[in-house]
Amino acid sequence: MTAHPIELTVNGRRVSGMAEPRTHLAEFLRGPLGLTGTHLGCEQGVCGACTVLIDGKPQRSCLTFAVSCNGDEIRTVEGFDDDPVMTELREAFSAHHALQCGYCTPGMLVTARDIVTRLGDVDEETIRRELSGNICRCTGYVGIVGAIRQVAAGKTAVAQNWNFEARHDAVAAKTVEAAPAAEAAKPASMDFSTAGDGFSVLKQQVTVPAPADQVWAVLGDIRRMAACLPGASVDTVEGDRVTGSLTISFGPIKASFAGEGEVARDESARTGTVKGRGRDAKGGSSATGEIAYAVLPQGEGTIIDVTVRYKLTGPLAQFGRSALVTDFARRMTDLFAANLTAMLTGTPGAEPARSELSFLTVASMMLGALRDRLKALIGR
Amino acid sequence: MKPAAFDYNKPADLAAALHALSGDAKPIAGGQSLTPMLNLRLARPAALVDIRRQADLLKISEAPDAIRYGAALPHAAFEDGAVPDGTNGMMRHVAGGIAYRAVRNRGTIGGSIAHADPAADWISALLALDARVIVQGAKGETAWPLDRFMLGGFTTVLEAGDLITGVSVPRLSPSARWAYYKICRKTGEFAKAIGAVVSDPDRGVFRIVCGAIEVTPILLEARSVEAALAEIDSRLADHAPAARQLYKTAMRRALEGLGETSA
Numbered sequence: 001m002t003a004h005p006i007e008l009t010v011n012g013r014r015v016s017g018m019a020e021p022r023t024h025l026a027e028f029l030r031g032p033l034g035l036t037g038t039h040l041g042c043e044q045g046v047c048g049a050c051t052v053l054i055d056g057k058p059q060r061s062c063l064t065f066a067v068s069c070n071g072d073e074i075r076t077v078e079g080f081d082d083d084p085v086m087t088e089l090r091e092a093f094s095a096h097h098a099l100q101c102g103y104c105t106p107g108m109l110v111t112a113r114d115i116v117t118r119l120g121d122v123d124e125e126t127i128r129r130e131l132s133g134n135i136c137r138c139t140g141y142v143g144i145v146g147a148i149r150q151v152a153a154g155k156t157a158v159a160q161n162w163n164f165e166a167r168h169d170a171v172a173a174k175t176v177e178a179a180p181a182a183e184a185a186k187p188a189s190m191d192f193s194t195a196g197d198g199f200s201v202l203k204q205q206v207t208v209p210a211p212a213d214q215v216w217a218v219l220g221d222i223r224r225m226a227a228c229l230p231g232a233s234v235d236t237v238e239g240d241r242v243t244g245s246l247t248i249s250f251g252p253i254k255a256s257f258a259g260e261g262e263v264a265r266d267e268s269a270r271t272g273t274v275k276g277r278g279r280d281a282k283g284g285s286s287a288t289g290e291i292a293y294a295v296l297p298q299g300e301g302t303i304i305d306v307t308v309r310y311k312l313t314g315p316l317a318q319f320g321r322s323a324l325v326t327d328f329a330r331r332m333t334d335l336f337a338a339n340l341t342a343m344l345t346g347t348p349g350a351e352p353a354r355s356e357l358s359f360l361t362v363a364s365m366m367l368g369a370l371r372d373r374l375k376a377l378i379g380r
Numbered sequence: 381m382k383p384a385a386f387d388y389n390k391p392a393d394l395a396a397a398l399h400a401l402s403g404d405a406k407p408i409a410g411g412q413s414l415t416p417m418l419n420l421r422l423a424r425p426a427a428l429v430d431i432r433r434q435a436d437l438l439k440i441s442e443a444p445d446a447i448r449y450g451a452a453l454p455h456a457a458f459e460d461g462a463v464p465d466g467t468n469g470m471m472r473h474v475a476g477g478i479a480y481r482a483v484r485n486r487g488t489i490g491g492s493i494a495h496a497d498p499a500a501d502w503i504s505a506l507l508a509l510d511a512r513v514i515v516q517g518a519k520g521e522t523a524w525p526l527d528r529f530m531l532g533g534f535t536t537v538l539e540a541g542d543l544i545t546g547v548s549v550p551r552l553s554p555s556a557r558w559a560y561y562k563i564c565r566k567t568g569e570f571a572k573a574i575g576a577v578v579s580d581p582d583r584g585v586f587r588i589v590c591g592a593i594e595v596t597p598i599l600l601e602a603r604s605v606e607a608a609l610a611e612i613d614s615r616l617a618d619h620a621p622a623a624r625q626l627y628k629t630a631m632r633r634a635l636e637g638l639g640e641t642s643a
Contacts, residue, residue, distance in 0.1 A: 004388065020385070021428065022418075027382075048480070058481060058482045060412075063412055063416065063483075068388075068430050111481070132567035160456070164440060164450075164457060164462060165438070165439055166439075166463065167440065169442060175522070175548070176520060177512075178523060252422075252423035253423050254423070282424060283421065283422075283424070327533060327594065328532055328535070
């Protein structure tokens with residue numbers, strides 16, 4: 001986490017300084033360099049207020065780390081005093097009342113200049129499309145679009161400067177084609193609903209090609225059961241009380257819930273529950289949940305009926321529904337079933353589950369999370 | 381908003397980058413998907429490995445039947461026609477519709493694939509083009525079809541120490557046609573539905589992809605508009621009816637637009 005020395009050219013001036021890796025370019029400009037013309041709005045890349053030129057191309061200074069700009073040429077809204085196009089834009093913005101509070105204006109101007117220089121004499125529709133990444137909450141855009149249209153009139157597009165090496169190969173590069181997919185197992189059926197009390201409910205069925213007696217025995221041994229859940233680990237077991245943790249990973253998101261739980265079993269009905277609660281110390285989210293299962297013989301094999309109820313609080317609470325959730329939970333269930341099958345039958349073919357994957361309970365929350373929370377984010 | 385602290389390093393070459401990626405580290409090129417998640421503290425890797433300027437990841441190699449693009453090439457380079465195109469303009473069209481220009485200037489094709497957002501443009505478009513994701517890892521180099529590279533939303537075959545180094549896209553015949561239609565609530569927003577079609581009779585290729593469906597995009601078996609819509613209804617029966625309607629609308633418009641695409 002140590003600070004790194006960086007050197008940039010900012011508005012034509014060489015500057016150097018120290019920056020922690022997590023320092024955004026925008027912060028570096030506004031803080032140590034005192035260039036507060038660059039504004040921070042959403043800090044998720046959506047609003048466009050922080051747009052600056054990096055090596056001549058508009059980019060988000062909130063989605064760019066200062067350390068990764070080492071050696072680059074930066075131009076902020078303060079660096080266009082003598083720029084002829086920007087001079088025209090400033091006057092046109094003023095004449096067209098293209099700003100009110102002015103918060104979005106630095107990003108608007110940098111984007112507007114890019115539209116005019118890169119695309120030349122553009123029509124209103126193109127301007128509106130190109131401006132879609134810059135949000136203004138005051139003007140309704142009419143004045144901004146009008147100002148850009150006025151400045152663009154009669155301008156010629158300037159080709160962008162890219163320089164990539166294209167090489168001709170007589171033969172395609174030697175690369176091993178991925179092995180064909182193994183025969184897909186019958187996917188677990190899945191049903192998702194919201195209980196209305198803040199809990200979400202996932203119901204699913206897992207088919208295991210092993211006798212019900214064996215399956216029932218494994219599910220009664222929390223350590224063996226956890227071994228089938230990628231990311232789960234058991235610390236202590238005392239009677240029906242258990243402590244442990246569950247680490248889940250979803251794309252770049254990782255959360256590790258440490259906590260405690262109780263297990264209960266009904267031998268005659270062959271049903272059981274695992275209740276638990278845990279907290280992700282790093283992220284500050286908490287989860288409460290209950291897994292209820294029933295073991296039913298089916299021919300030579302076994303069906304496990306699983307119902308998961310869970311509730312999240314904290315930063316991850318906003319996450320939690322949709323097709324994404326059920327897809328993830330289905331994948332986790334399939335992995336659990338595969339691991340359980342491998343454990344019971346010693347099937348060598350069953351691939352061990354990747355360690356960073358994990359069980360559906362806590363996992364399922366994150367899924368919908370992303371879609372809902374990040375739907376406004378730009379990255380593709 | 382500031383991300384949780386992380387270490388940063390910028391390896392001198394690809395071998396050093398692969399070595400640096402073996403722990404709890406994430407590669408970062410454009411960072412246009414990863415940085416928002418860092419800012420929101422949803423992602424907290426111990427270290428970032430900066431691969432934006434790796435020369436090996438910025439190369440393009442042209443073979444007679446395919447073009448291989450370096451993973452760190454930004455979307456805007458495709459949009460501007462700054463790289464060779466073997467898809468009769470499809471990749472250029474798709475690149476130009478990704479998010480916003482300021483994002484396209486920095487965000488990369490490899491990064492978008494690695495992030496594996498089901499709503500992302502490259503995932504669906506490259507599946508329709510039957511491209512291969514080139515992954516470099518401990519076991520050497522492997523070429524993955526898009527729908528097997530992705531295991532689900534935001535989940536891929538990539539493991540610690542793996543890196544996408546490029547994407548290999550087959551060249552279409554001069555007579556090939558394509559269509560790409562996406563439905564967004566706002567220009568530049570994530571898609572709610574994507575229909576992507578590549579028709580290349582000279583190579584015996586006709587691929588229809590239904591994308592932005594919250595899970596891995598699917599390659600349809602249908603060969604007509606009616607059959608495609610029916611297939612969406614049956615294969616995505618567990619999706620909300622309103623969502624399915626969007627998928628079908630995007631698909632119908634893509635297939636109807638196929639006739640109008642110029643080669």
